[in-house]
Amino acid sequence: MSIHVGKSPIWALRHVAVFLIIDHNDLELLGIFAHNYLLMVLFAQFFGALFGLLAIVFGAFGAHALKKSFSAEQLTSFETGVKYQMYHALILLIVSFNLNLETSLEQYVIYCFVLGTFLFSFSIYGLCISASKGNKWRILGPITPLGGLLLTVGWSLLLYHFIKGFV
Secondary structure, three states: OOOOOOHHHHHHHHHHHHHHHHOOOHHOOOHHHHHHHHHHHHHHHHHHHHHHHHHHHHHHHHHHHHOOOOOOOHHHHHHHHHHHHHHHHHHHHHHHHHHHHOOHHHHHHHHHHHHHHHHHHHHHHHHHHHOOOOOOOOOOOOOHHHHHHHHHHHHHHHHHHOOOOOO
C-alpha cells in the first residue's frame, strides 16, 4: 500500500486506517466489490470506535484535570466538543452496521461525519486548551464552523438517503 501525492486527505485517512486493521491479501479473495465494501465498513467502524474511545478519555480529562485550569465557558465548550464527538462516534457505528456503504452517497455520509467530527471537536479542544494557557490559537476559530458544516452535510445526505425513494 502506498499513499500518492495528489490524493485527498480522506483517501489517505481511509487507507491508513484500513491498513492498520486488516491484511489486504485476505480481502483479495472476496473480490473487488467485497473489498471496497469491507474497506468502507471498516473505515466507519474504526473511526466510530476511535472517536468513542477518545470522547471518553477527553471527557474524563476535561472533568478532572482541566477543571482547575479552564474557565466555566471553556469547560462548557470543551464538553460540547466531547458530546458531538460521541454522538458522531455512535452514528458512524450505527450506519456502518445498517447500511451497505456501497454507494457514493453512503460513503460521502461517512466521510462528512469523520472529517466533520475531527475538524469540529478537535478544533474546539485546541481552542480551549490554548486559551487556558493564555495563547489562543485563533487559526482554529474558522475550522470549527467548517467541521460543523461537514456534520450538517453528512446528516443532510443521510436524510436524503432515507427519503430518496419517496421523492
